Amino acid sequence: MRAIGPIDFRDRSWVPHSGWPFGHEALHGYYREAFKLFQVGAPDQARTEWQAIHPVMKAVEGDNLSLGFWSIDNVGDRFAVPRLGDVLSHPQCRVLIHATATNLSLASDGQSISRVNLRDVSGKSATVTAQHVILALGGIENARLLLASNDVAANGIGNGHDQVGRYFMEHPHARGGKIVGPGALPLLRALGRRRTINGTIHAPLLRLSQSAQERMGALNSALTLGLRRPEAASTATIAALALRMGDHFGRFQG
Numbered sequence: 001m002r003a004i005g006p007i008d009f010r011d012r013s014w015v016p017h018s019g020w021p022f023g024h025e026a027l028h029g030y031y032r033e034a035f036k037l038f039q040v041g042a043p044d045q046a047r048t049e050w051q052a053i054h055p056v057m058k059a060v061e062g063d064n065l066s067l068g069f070w071s072i073d074n075v076g077d078r079f080a081v082p083r084l085g086d087v088l089s090h091p092q093c094r095v096l097i098h099a100t101a102t103n104l105s106l107a108s109d110g111q112s113i114s115r116v117n118l119r120d121v122s123g124k125s126a127t128v129t130a131q132h133v134i135l136a137l138g139g140i141e142n143a144r145l146l147l148a149s150n151d152v153a154a155n156g157i158g159n160g161h162d163q164v165g166r167y168f169m170e171h172p173h174a175r176g177g178k179i180v181g182p183g184a185l186p187l188l189r190a191l192g193r194r195r196t197i198n199g200t201i202h203a204p205l206l207r208l209s210q211s212a213q214e215r216m217g218a219l220n221s222a223l224t225l226g227l228r229r230p231e232a233a234s235t236a237t238i239a240a241l242a243l244r245m246g247d248h249f250g251r252f253q254g
């Protein structure tokens with residue numbers, strides 16, 4: 001996991017429709033809590049140690065690039081029922097599982113939600129009424145449910161100007177290039193492997209700095225380095241061996 005950076009919230013002249021209604025500082029405290037709750041060390045704690053282990057980072061980091069990390073959470077069933085005791089036993093919570101919200105019924109004046117319609121896989125249905133309804137289905141499903149609820153509002157709820165779902169964001173992944181030559185190995189050692197620091201697994205990445213994004217009119221982005229097997233398999237074997245040898249390789253080089 002990573003915290004979304006300050007620039008992602010900003011109104012950027014080179015990114016149409018950019019700018020959130022609140023800034024990074026509004027989420028900062030929640031991110032801190034989330035890292036604590038997940039018992040995952042915040043990425044920035046890894047930075048100093050990483051730079052000390054991999055001096056090559058000093059040459060790489062500068063005006064354009066900076067070192068960042070993913071903190072890896074290895075708990076696979078984090079949100080499964082056995083871990084949700086606090087919610088299940090809460091006196092004011094009633095948890096319905098296998099209950100998919102299929103439609104929101106709007107009151108006839110179109111101003112409030114009169115009920116949430118639910119269905120399970122066998123076709124059994126139910127309705128929930130509440131004073132306040134909060135949609136927390138995730139970025140895609142929130143929009144889908146609002147759009148599917150079109151019995152009173154023909155375009156879907158809140159979609160008078162076709163704006164529901166319009167600002168969906170994805171982070172596309174692509175291969176961006178290759179680094180060859182002897183300089184690639186120290187870089188690969190520094191950026192090609194995860195490392196456990198203070199009990200948390202960290203995966204390194206290089207980020208395009210905020211100032212570089214401003215200068216270049218670029219979007220936020222990051223790159224990771226990985227070993228690819230070239231046509232000459234022997235080269236790959238040597239590189240893989242060097243990577244496995246990890247920290248010891250530096251000693252043998254000299």
Ligand SMILES: Cc1cc2nc3c(=O)[nH]c(=O)nc-3n(C[C@H](O)[C@H](O)[C@H](O)COP(=O)(O)OP(=O)(O)OC[C@H]3O[C@@H](n4cnc5c(N)ncnc54)[C@H](O)[C@@H]3O)c2cc1C
Binds near residue numbers: 004101
């Ligand atoms: C692989 C991956 C890595 C990510 N890493 C990061 C990161 O490092 N940092 C970061 O800030 N963000 C990250 N994100 C984004 C982040 O996970 C989401 O922004 C966040 O989880 C959204 O939370 P949410 O509670 O709104 O929705 P979700 O976490 O998506 O929860 C929605 C829940 O609603 C349920 N649901 C959906 N439809 C219905 C329905 N019709 N009826 C009933 N229930 C329904 C779903 O099953 C799900 O349990 C990542 C996302 C992915 C996929």
